[in-house]
Amino acid sequence: MSRHTHGLRTWLLQRISAVYLAVFLCYVLFHALRHGAHSYTEWQAWLTSPLMNIATAGFILALVAHAWVGMRDVILDYIKPVGLRLALLSLTAVLLAGSSLWALRSLLLASVTAA
Amino acid sequence: MSNPQQPPVFLNLFRIRFPTGAIASIAHRISGVLLFLSLPYLAWLLNLSLQGPEGYTAAVAHLQPLWLRLASALLVWSLLHHLLAGLRFLLIDIHIGVDLPTARLTARAATLAAIVLTLLYTWWVL
Numbered sequence: 086m087s088r089h090t091h092g093l094r095t096w097l098l099q100r101i102s103a104v105y106l107a108v109f110l111c112y113v114l115f116h117a118l119r120h121g122a123h124s125y126t127e128w129q130a131w132l133t134s135p136l137m138n139i140a141t142a143g144f145i146l147a148l149v150a151h152a153w154v155g156m157r158d159v160i161l162d163y164i165k166p167v168g169l170r171l172a173l174l175s176l177t178a179v180l181l182a183g184s185s186l187w188a189l190r191s192l193l194l195a196s197v198t199a200a
Numbered sequence: 201m202s203n204p205q206q207p208p209v210f211l212n213l214f215r216i217r218f219p220t221g222a223i224a225s226i227a228h229r230i231s232g233v234l235l236f237l238s239l240p241y242l243a244w245l246l247n248l249s250l251q252g253p254e255g256y257t258a259a260v261a262h263l264q265p266l267w268l269r270l271a272s273a274l275l276v277w278s279l280l281h282h283l284l285a286g287l288r289f290l291l292i293d294i295h296i297g298v299d300l301p302t303a304r305l306t307a308r309a310a311t312l313a314a315i316v317l318t319l320l321y322t323w324w325v326l
Contacts, residue, residue, distance in 0.1 A: 100293065103286055110283065125256035128249060152239070155232050162209070177236075184239040191247040198252075 095154050102151040109144045132192065133199040141192060149185045153177070224307040228285040231278035238275055269325045276321045281314035 122128035131137055156177045164170045249259035263269065288306050291297050297306050 100290060103290060107283060107287065110279075125249075125253040128256060132250070148239075152232075152236050156236055159229055159233060180236075180240060184243040187240075187243040188246050191243075191250045195250040 098150055099154045102147040102154075105147045106144065106151060109140060109147075129195055129199055133196045138192065138196055142189060145185050145188050145192075149181050152181055156181075220304050220307040220311070224285045224288070224311050227281050227311065228289070231282040231285075234275065234278040235282060238278075266326075270322070272325070273318055273322045277314055277318040280317050281311070284310040284314050 116131075120127075122131055132141060157174065160170060160173050160177065164173055245259055245262070248255050248262070250256075251258075263272070285307075288297070288310050291306075292303065297303055
């Protein structure tokens, strides 16, 4: 995509991921209030059911995109020195990649043990 | 001289006077950053809760101390405010509620609703 539309693309990514995150969170909240997860068996069964497992993995990926664009915007707005900017952007990337991979790994391992 | 390619930016937080819309907006940013900072902790908690029945029990036990339940209220507020104010921004993006009276009303509604729901949550977990 050309440099002209690059800003539009991230803007759109931010909005599309926001909609997915909101819908998923509302569903999770609704489910938690109605059923709850009162034991490991229930919790694991819920998270490893095929649809919920994929939807949760999608949630983690959407969260990475959303948080990255958001944190990038905040850092670029308030942090002017180039070195500090780069350091904070890198830290953000590391923290996001680390957390999301860790969560995805837990999710995957839980499915493997369940199978 | 100002560069026409660059948007004008005035971000000195101590000199800006905050109308309702600005409060909802800056709180949206602050809550977003707080949620981002909580991600490693949440990943850790998810991982722990999926480490068999012992891990699940440990995760539940971990959430029991009073200070932690109070601290979780900050995260709940962040999530609620970010969700509600974010929903408002999405609607404004598609030209719903753009006029000033409506925009002010929805900004106040989102900010207040997040606080009220957080207080309800706090009361519920205490």
